[in-house]
Amino acid sequence: xxxxxxxxxxxxxxxxxxxATDIVTAQLVxxxxxxxxxxxxxxxxxxxxxxxxxxxxxxxxxPMSMLGPDGHPTRGGFLPP
Numbered sequence: 001x002x003x004x005x006x007x008x009x010x011x012x013x014x015x016x017x018x019x020a021t022d023i024v025t026a027q028l029v030x031x032x033x034x035x036x037x038x039x040x041x042x043x044x045x046x047x048x049x050x051x052x053x054x055x056x057x058x059x060x061x062x063p064m065s066m067l068g069p070d071g072h073p074t075r076g077g078f079l080p081p
Contacts, residue, residue, distance in 0.1 A: 013080040020058035024049050032056050 029043045032053055060073060068074045075081045 010080050016078060018078055020060075022057040024053060024057070028056050029053065 026043050029047075029050055030040045032050060032055075033040050036052070062073045066073055066077075073079075
């Protein structure tokens, strides 16, 4: 089954961007390592950030009322519907 899309409506999202900042903390690195079944060990200041740590950074925070059934923010704000 296919759904017709209103391309002019979707063009409203062209050029939108968002920016966020975060800090790589020891807790964040240890949580990532645990998730990936790696040895947790506390990282030391100056250690290189682990591969894939960007997945954990600057996670959006929304009230429950703005979350969709999959737990992500509902579409139509930053992401097109």
